Amino acid sequence: MSVRLPAAPRASRPPVADPAAAAPAGNRAGDLRRRAWRWHFIAALLVIPFVLWQAVTGTLYLWSEHWVDQRHPDLRFVEPAAQSVPLDAQVGAARVFHAGRAVTGVVVRSDPARSTQVVLGGAHGLPVAAFVDPHRGVLLGSLEGSAWPVGWTRSLHGGWPLGDAGSWLLEIGACWTIVMVLTGLYLWWPRDGRGWRALLPRVGRGRWLFWRDLHACVAVWFALLIVLFLCTALPWTSFWGGTMLPALESAVGQQAPRAAGFAPVFAGGSGAQVQMPLQAMLRQARARGMDGDLLFHMVDGPPGSAVSVRELGRGGQQRYLLLDRGDGGVLEHADRSLLPGIARAVAAGVDIHEAEYFGRVGPWINTGFALALAWLCITGAMAWWRRRPPGALGVPPAPQQPWPWGLRVAALVMFVTLPLLAASACVLWLGERLWLARPAAGPHA
Template sequence: MSDITFGRSAASSPTRAADLYRAVWRWHFYAGLLVLPFMITLALTGALYLFRDELDNLIHRDLKQVAVEETRATPSAQVTAALAAFPGKAVKFTTPATPTASTEVTVLTETARLAVYVNPYTADVLGSLPDRGTVMWTIRTLHSLKYFGTYARYLIEIAGGWSILLVGTGLYLWWPRQQTGGVITVRGTPARRVFWRDLHAVTGLFVGVVIVFLAVTGMPWSGVWGAKVNEWANGNNFGYPAGVRVDVPMSGEHLDHVAKTTWSLEQAKVPLSPQAAPGAGQGMQPIGLDRAIATFDGLGLTRGYSVALPQKASGVYSGSVYPDDLAKQRVVHLDQYSGTPLLDMSYADYGPLGRALEWGINVHLGQQFGLANQIVLTIACMAIILLAVSAGIMWWKRRPQGALGVPPMPSDPRVFRGLIAILVVGGLIFPLVGASLIVLLILDMAYLKLSRPRRARA
C-alpha cells in the first residue's frame, strides 16, 4: 500500500500509536462492510431457529399435535396408513417425542420426498409436507445459506472468520484512551454521532465474546473448513470417532446419507447386516419394523428417535436420536434379520474434538442449557442487529459528501505489517478467509490509486 500523508509533512505526521489506530480502524471498516449484512441475516434467522420446536408445533399444529388416547397403533400399521395415502417407499420412521406428538413417516414417492404425519393412536393420516419442509427447516436453510446453493455456503466461512476479526479490531478501537465516556456508558443523544459511536462500542464490548463463540461454533457447517475438519476428525476407524472399533462388515454408505445426524458422525459408515453376506444366513426373514422399534425402546433410546429403514438385503435399521441433552445422543444399527445391535454409539464414544465441537454446536443451537440458553442467545442476536444498525448510522453521519468514507490510511504504512501478519495467520486457518483477504487487499490498493487523482485535484 502506498504511503499517503494527506498533505502533512513528515515532521507533523501522526504518532505511531495514531497510525496503528488508523490501520485497525480501516480494517475494522472493511470487515464491517463484508460481515454486517450477513450478521443481520444470521441474527434474525438464528433468533427464530432457537425456538424451532415451539414455533413448528404452533405453526404446524394440525400436523404435529394429537390428542392422547389409551392405545397406540403399531408402527407398521402407521407406515401402511401413510403409504396408502401417499404411495411410494417408506425410508424413515420418526417416533413421537411426547405423548401429544404425531409420528412422522418419510416417504419417497415418484416425484418427491414427503414427511407424512400420522396419529400414533389411531393411525389416521394428518397430512404431509415436503421432507424438511416445515417453516423452521426453511429458516435453518436460510441461516446456513444452504437455501441458495453450495457456493453460497462458502460465505458462512468467510463471514465467520471476518466476524472474529471484527471483534478483535473493535476491541482495540474501544480500548479506553483517556476518554471520560463511551467505555461502558453512552454519551449524547441519537441526533449526535457520538451517541451511535458509544452505543456501538459498548454493545460490542458485551456481545463480542458471544459473536466469537457463534462464529467458531458455526464453522463446522462451512463449505470448506467444516468439511475438511470433519474428514480429518473422522479419518480413522472406518470414519467413526476415536475409540469406536467394530468387527462387522461395513458398507460404503455414510450415516449422513441415510439419516439426520450430528456433525461428528456425518462421515461415519453404516455397517452391513452380516446375515446378508454371501453364504451366510440364507433364507432368514427380516425382523420387521415393529420388532425393530421394540428393540430400540428396549435399548433405551430417548423418544423422538428416528429409524432409517433398510432399503437393501444387506441394509440395517439405523436408530438415531439427538435430544437437547448431549449425554442422550445415540446411534444404534440393528441387523435387520436378527435384531442384534451391530454398533451402539453415544456422545461418550466421540473423540475429544468431536465432544468439544458437539458441545459448542449444542450451545449454538440453544439446546444445552434449556430456556436460559435460548434467552441469552436471543438477546445476543438482538444486540448483533443493534451493532449493525448503529454501525450504519455512525458511518452515514461521518462519511464525506459524495465519498465512501473509508477511514484514512496511516502516514506510515509499515504499521500494517503486524496487522497483515495476523490476518495471514487467520487466512491459513480458514482458507476462504485468506482468499477474501487477498481480494480485499487488491481492492484497497485499487481504491487508493483511483482516489489519489481526486485528492490531487482537491
C-alpha cells in the same frame, strides 16, 4: 464559469471522521489504530447483511416448532392409546400420500400425545413434513413450503438455495465477523484511564458520542458470545465443517464417532428405501437407553447406506446410534462421555447454537442475542452513514507503514485456521490493486 464552494459541515456530524484520525501520524500505536479501523470498516460492510440474515433466520427457526404447535395442533397432537402401530406402517402412510418422494428422516416422540413426523424431499430442495397418528397409523396431514417454517427457516439459515456455495458464503461471513469483533475490541480498548467505566456509554458528552459508545459497549458486552456462536456455526459449514474439522480431528487422533452426526439436516439425506424394518431399529434404540425423542436420518457414505439415530433435546445426555440400513446391525453406538475432546466441544457448541444448553431459558437467551446483533448492525450502519463523505463510500485509507511482525503472525494463524478468510482477503486485495491501477478519467470535452 461558476465555482461551487464546499458546504459548511453540519453541526450534527462529528468533527473526527474516524476513531483513528486523531492518532499521531507516524506513530506505531496510531498506525495500528488506523489499520484496525480500516479492517473493522471493511469487515462491517461485508458482514452486516450476513449477520442480519443469520439473526433473523436463526430466530425464526428457534421458535418455528412452537409456532407449528400453536398453528396446527390437529397435526401435532393425538389422542394417546395403549398400543402403537409399527413405525414402518406409520412411514408407509406418509409414503402413500406422497408417492415418489424419498423419506429423509423420521422423528419419533416419546410423548404418546404427539404425532410421528415423517420428513420427505420436497420441491426446490425444501422438505415436506407429514404427520402420522402413531396409535392408529393414519396420516393427519402435511405441511410444505411456506406452511412448514421449520424446514424453510433451517434451510435458509444453512445456505439454501445455493447449496455448497451458500454455505461457503455463510462461512466467509462468519470469518469476517470474527475480524470485525477483534478489531472492534482493539478500537474500543480504553486508553484514557477510564478502566471499567468504558463498559458504560458516556452521558453528557453529546448525542453523537453517546450513541457511538452505546454501539461499542453493546458489542463488547456480547463479544465473547458472538465469537462463541461463530465458532459453533463453523462445524455446520460444508467447507470448514466438512474438510477442516475432519482433518484436524485426524491430525490429533480425535476422530469423532460416525454415529455422532451433529448436523444431519444440513448434510442432506439419501433417497434410498430402508430395507431393515424401522420398528426393529426403534427397539434397538430404546433397548440402549435412548428413551427421549429420536431422529432417524437416512445417510449415505462410509461404510455404506445407514440410518443415524440420535436423541433430540437432551443436551449433554444425548446418545448416538448408527445402524446398517440393510440388516439393522449396529455399526456404532456412542454417548457424550465416549466422545473425544474436540467432538465433545463441537457437541456442546451445537447445544448452545440450538438453544438446548440452558434448558427452557435457552431460546430466550438466543433471541436476546439475536436482537443485540440486529442492534449492532443498525447502529453501525447509521454511524457509517453519518460519517461517510458525501458521494463516497468512506473506506479509511490504508496505513503507509509495513505490518508489524506480531500482526503478521496473528493474520497468518487466522488464515491457516480459516482458509476461506484468506481466500476472500486475497480477492479484496486484488480488487483494490486493480481499482487503484485503473486509468484516471480524462477531462470532459
